[in-house]
Amino acid sequence: MSLVIVDTGVANLASVRFAFERLGISPIVSDDAEIINKAERILIPGVGAAPYAMRKIHQKGLTPVLQKLSQPVMGICLGMQLIFETLEEGGEKINGLGLVPGSISALDTGGQPAPHMGWNTLTPLKEDPILDGINDNDYAYFVHSYAAEVSSATLASSKYGADFSAIVRHKNVYGCQFHPERSSRVGAIILENFLKVSA
């Protein structure tokens, strides 16, 4: 199985790489269009600010590359947000990669501390191979201030103040708002399922 972690120039790539290595996969970290196109699985990581991340992706010429992939793709955390159509962050409204319909906006925590940081429960809403072995109220590790509302693309939701999308899927593209690489057993199951889903 060949898996490329897209080098967006902003993410902490080591922990995602180590997570796949624990599953017996040796990911390639790359921003090369040819290498990305040839991979069987693509992972879009990301931490930090969305406008800065999108600028880096544009600068690297990766926007059209990431928009034309047909193999299974997964965005994690900020990478999950970048796959949406529009992102509102810090008063700025920018275009995302547009791989999943919908938008990203500030999570309404209902007065609770922000960012939403820690282990929260997943509520599966739809059947999908990515959720095989995941049960209602399994915990995953989240760190974020922005989120996607629950929509027809939502496979699993979570709640912190408002309900939001924890896992989404549109066609070949998955997104995880939490960090599977830091979500212990639950995260490992999801990454393993991602390697198994049919292309």
Place this chain on the structure above:
Amino acid sequence: MLARRIIPCLDVRDGRVVKGVQFRNHEDVGDIIDLALRYRDEGADELVFYDITASVDERTVSPDWVGAVSKAIDIPFCVAGGIKTVEAAGARLAAGADKISVNSPALARPDLINELSAAFGRQCVVVGIDTFEENSTYRVKSHTGDPNKTRETGRNTIDWVIEATKRGAGEIVLNCMNQDGVRKGYDINQLSAVRKVCPVPLIASGGAGATDHFEDVFKQAHVDGALAASVFHKSVIAIPDLKRDLKARGIEMRI
């Protein structure tokens, strides 16, 4: 529902995990990776590694063990100690740390918090505060890794929490020094006062000695996480038992 976090703190000196009482008389408690794996297996929600000598000796944290920890464990961890620049923080995050924590260097140059937040996002930026109660006021101390070099900062703890979060801190770890290592319970009054002004996650540190102490700090001070060291290192409290007991007492726990 978001679970409250149980966070073992591993004080690191010269590549080993150590623990002292009120920051003094450090004793060796084990290997970093061995302890990290043990706590992961026991159900720790997160780990914090404090290089307790770093600020004092002007040293930086060895990135070697940061990468080794990231490779070994699949729960989040935070690295603290000696981080004075965006570059130093970036190196640790690149090695796989999920968060970095700044304490004395942020007191010396508060703009560091803004710089870190701008570079990596506030979710990566933890501000650790060593606070001491004197005559009913809470004062911030710095360079607490060595009792001979500990300094008064002239800062009021409540004011510093407000300033640090305005500057971009994404989490506050409040270490109440009067309580540290003596296992008499967290400083509920002080943590409650800080909770009122702290809009980001707040982690209690210093004083855990019994399951009741964790229950009190979650129920009375409404902190997001509770950090402890000696009770875990010395197996006074087993994490699986602690989490089960707290859950039975109505506190949301990841079991």
